[in-house]
Amino acid sequence: MSTDGAPPTGSGGIEVRDLVMRFGAVEALRSIDLDVAPGTVMALLGPNGAGKTTAVRIISTLLTPTSGTVTVAGVDAATDPHRLRGLLGLSGQFAAVDPVLTGVENLTMVARLAGYTRRAARRRALDLLEQFDIADAGGRRVAGYSGGMRRRLDLAGALVANPPVVILDEPTAGLDPTSRIGLWAAVRDLVAAGSTVLLTTQYLEEADQLADAATVIDRGTVIARGTPTQLKADFATATVTVVLANPAERDRAQQVLADRGIVLHGPEADPTCVTVATDDPGPVTAQLVGALAVAGIDVVDTRTATPSLDDVFVHLTGAGEQAAS
The missing domain is CATH 3.40.50.300 (P-loop containing nucleotide triphosphate hydrolases)
Incomplete structure (x- = not known):
């Protein structure tokens, strides 16, 4: 210098x-x-x-x-x-x-x-x-x-x-x-x-x-x-969650989706919610709402969550929330 x-x-x-x-x-x-x-x-x-x-x-x-x-x-x-x-x-x-x-x-x-x-x-x-x-x-x-x-x-x-x-x-x-x-x-x-x-x-x-x-x-x-x-x-997917008007209908909603070959994304703590994983949230949201409407199951809300590096990290390492030094 x-x-x-x-x-x-x-x-x-x-x-x-x-x-x-x-x-x-x-x-x-x-x-x-x-x-x-x-x-x-x-x-x-x-x-x-x-x-x-x-x-x-x-x-x-x-x-x-x-x-x-x-x-x-x-x-x-x-x-x-x-x-x-x-x-x-x-x-x-x-x-x-x-x-x-x-x-x-x-x-x-x-x-x-x-x-x-x-x-x-x-x-x-x-x-x-x-x-x-x-x-x-x-x-x-x-x-x-x-x-x-x-x-x-x-x-x-x-x-x-x-x-x-x-x-x-x-x-x-x-x-x-x-x-x-x-x-x-x-x-x-x-x-x-x-x-x-x-x-x-x-x-x-x-x-x-x-x-x-x-x-x-x-x-x-x-x-x-x-x-x-x-x-x-490459290593994580988005999720789409539908919120049901009646929590008593969740089991039937899950069965309706399963009959259409839609795979659920793990257990849900909230009894009003059903969640699926997808790489294409837009069409899947419409598919979920449409299938449930045909079955007479009311949906009051939908939520989309995009993947984060946290999701990638857990997928790759199985390290939970630890991502440190």
Whole structure:
């Protein structure tokens, strides 16, 4: 970096090939391949112990893999790890900020370590505090910051050197909804400015909101990949629910639909509801209502629910609601 603080980098992606990581007899990663296109967000998803954080630590050169290759922005991790680190911004699961220093001092210190002059470092710190909406607290010690403010400061620290590639390991874990939405906006701004983002998250809604593509791993192996829309189309279905006027007619309604070859979507706790799974909600809704009308069964409402990444995750891993680190 130039000593006047000018940003050093262009855009770049991440390419991982045949990545294997063993800890003794435990094989944490098994021939993992990843491709994160420049200027996009890739979400890395999987249940607890799937290997996501291990993969992130290898890509960021904090671990040396048993075998395989990692290339970031055209730089090979094995042959030039020091240069690769200069191209990365990393925000881990826990905010790595000094509670004794102020917000300005934290970011100024990082900027100085990145090669900025003293004046440029302070200017960069102030700009980032403004960008992440914590400028008013910049002169206060971080020990008095809320969890959300610390996470924003940590993410700001990862961006001091304008890295072309940013790795975010569960960046919104433990944040309240308002802080989470604020960080989502910051990630979108990063991508709009040309950065490439690799994101692990325990919030599948987060991946749905932010990711251009997603890779699902389980037990160290890639089990699915694609855009969120593709994954939902391939591994989950929409549902259509009809609400009956008379709950006493539900058994007969189910039989009417079964006689027409319509498969019910699991048991319903609400005695007025009958639900079916479908890839084409519009025609199926009309079919359900029509069949029940012919049988003299009154329908007072219909509801359509589109699939989410949560549905995909449960289908692929059987992990219930856990989608974390």
